[in-house]
Amino acid sequence: MRISLIGSGNVATHLGAAFKNAGHTIVQVYSRNANHAALLAYHLGAAPTNDLACLTAETDIFIIAVKDDAIANVARELTKYQKILVHTSGSTSLEVLSDCTPDAGVLYPLQTLSKNKEVDFSVVPLCIEDTGNNITDKLNELAYTVSKSVYRVNSEQRRTLHLAAVFACNFPNYLYTVAQQLVEQSGLGFELLRPLILETAQKVQVAFPGQVQTGPAARKDETTMAAHLQMLDNDPQLKELYKLLSQAIIKMDNAGQGRK
Amino acid sequence: MRISLIGSGNVATHLGAAFKNAGHTIVQVYSRNANHAALLAYHLGAAPTNDLACLTAETDIFIIAVKDDAIANVARELTKYQKILVHTSGSTSLEVLSDCTPDAGVLYPLQTLSKNKEVDFSVVPLCIEDTGNNITDKLNELAYTVSKSVYRVNSEQRRTLHLAAVFACNFPNYLYTVAQQLVEQSGLGFELLRPLILETAQKVQVAFPGQVQTGPAARKDETTMAAHLQMLDNDPQLKELYKLLSQAIIKMDNAGQGRK
Numbered sequence: 001m002r003i004s005l006i007g008s009g010n011v012a013t014h015l016g017a018a019f020k021n022a023g024h025t026i027v028q029v030y031s032r033n034a035n036h037a038a039l040l041a042y043h044l045g046a047a048p049t050n051d052l053a054c055l056t057a058e059t060d061i062f063i064i065a066v067k068d069d070a071i072a073n074v075a076r077e078l079t080k081y082q083k084i085l086v087h088t089s090g091s092t093s094l095e096v097l098s099d100c101t102p103d104a105g106v107l108y109p110l111q112t113l114s115k116n117k118e119v120d121f122s123v124v125p126l127c128i129e130d131t132g133n134n135i136t137d138k139l140n141e142l143a144y145t146v147s148k149s150v151y152r153v154n155s156e157q158r159r160t161l162h163l164a165a166v167f168a169c170n171f172p173n174y175l176y177t178v179a180q181q182l183v184e185q186s187g188l189g190f191e192l193l194r195p196l197i198l199e200t201a202q203k204v205q206v207a208f209p210g211q212v213q214t215g216p217a218a219r220k221d222e223t224t225m226a227a228h229l230q231m232l233d234n235d236p237q238l239k240e241l242y243k244l245l246s247q248a249i250i251k252m253d254n255a256g257q258g259r260k
Numbered sequence: 261m262r263i264s265l266i267g268s269g270n271v272a273t274h275l276g277a278a279f280k281n282a283g284h285t286i287v288q289v290y291s292r293n294a295n296h297a298a299l300l301a302y303h304l305g306a307a308p309t310n311d312l313a314c315l316t317a318e319t320d321i322f323i324i325a326v327k328d329d330a331i332a333n334v335a336r337e338l339t340k341y342q343k344i345l346v347h348t349s350g351s352t353s354l355e356v357l358s359d360c361t362p363d364a365g366v367l368y369p370l371q372t373l374s375k376n377k378e379v380d381f382s383v384v385p386l387c388i389e390d391t392g393n394n395i396t397d398k399l400n401e402l403a404y405t406v407s408k409s410v411y412r413v414n415s416e417q418r419r420t421l422h423l424a425a426v427f428a429c430n431f432p433n434y435l436y437t438v439a440q441q442l443v444e445q446s447g448l449g450f451e452l453l454r455p456l457i458l459e460t461a462q463k464v465q466v467a468f469p470g471q472v473q474t475g476p477a478a479r480k481d482e483t484t485m486a487a488h489l490q491m492l493d494n495d496p497q498l499k500e501l502y503k504l505l506s507q508a509i510i511k512m513d514n515a516g517q518g519r520k
Binding site for chain 2: 010112117119123124127151153157159160161164166167173175182185186187188190194195197198200201202204207208212215218221224227240241245249252
């Protein structure tokens, strides 16, 4: 397919590379920032532009990977081309596009993407939704050219997935930072914690997290929890977080969802 | 070395297997529960016992891997053998043993260990501490026979490591459960989240978590955070957790420790 990318952020960068590797042609890359457009376009063998008015109609699909609150405006600008419009947002409904065109879709990659970190896109779950008509097959086919894990997900489910991703990725990553700060204050390095972090994630690749929950809260080890809270005395926010998470683990365990 | 294992839980099981694989002799396995002692002893080619009075003096070292609050009592029982006493606890000081014997040490594996999940022990950080004298070299040597990552860590640092491990492992694992419950309520499966969880942990194997923090809080995306909080309206505890963690990420980012 001939693909035009609207945006030059993390999602545009990784999706663009995956499409190119799968043999599609990236026609143009748009970014408000001319340098960003030029850089990504260079990598994808595409033409750069920083002017929506300069987009070519010689394309099959516009993939809109811009900030959530800019999607509607961009979509309105693209309506005149009468091409398929697809956005990549977890928390934006399909309607934002289907209000503009009958051929609209969503292609949401459920992964944490950073520009300078390559990912194996073939194992990234791609969540797709569309307006039906004749674009269901096209979008399906396009998705399977870059990923083995394609799921049909409606707008409400996608919103929930996005929320779940915050709990599964963004919040754990923040807790890694807390752990790093604690060990560094103690004169030790983050490298001591890396194997533990990796093993924790690897365990739930084959099990469910409730089956492998360990630690003082799961053991209802009140002595250790009290000692930990005392160590956090000088950081009330962190202390509150420790309490809240420990109580939740104890509650979950009592509800029979804990480790076996 | 001739090693006697006191305990038959996760740590005793994994340490015992690692020592055996490294060529040491596991002399005896003690557990209050005779069946547990028999099972682990069988796997390690050792003799089982459920009676501390039946331990043999024909050993070089007793490794005490029992619950934290039982360590002191067990150590007093073992004093008469005049052998090296080592415990494996993150939150118990060396003094608990050195009060009993001049040859005491700690061997704390910084990893989440579950009985039915094998781990590559050679990459598990082993945190060691001892009373000096002539056992420093012995403990060092023993540690390096099973792990490439051996760190000298004092009792206070080890307590901090144990607290950090709760933030790096136990709390993230609980958040995985939250994410699972959210997607399942929406009719989707946990398998959609597994690649995201793994990638999040893999990213911090080469970077620091502050450099790869993503998500609505890191972007200060107030619209999405407000929408997420509304989705959690029926779960006040989870809503509070979302607020607390998001505020902490925003605060961290403002302090210049966030993503670059």
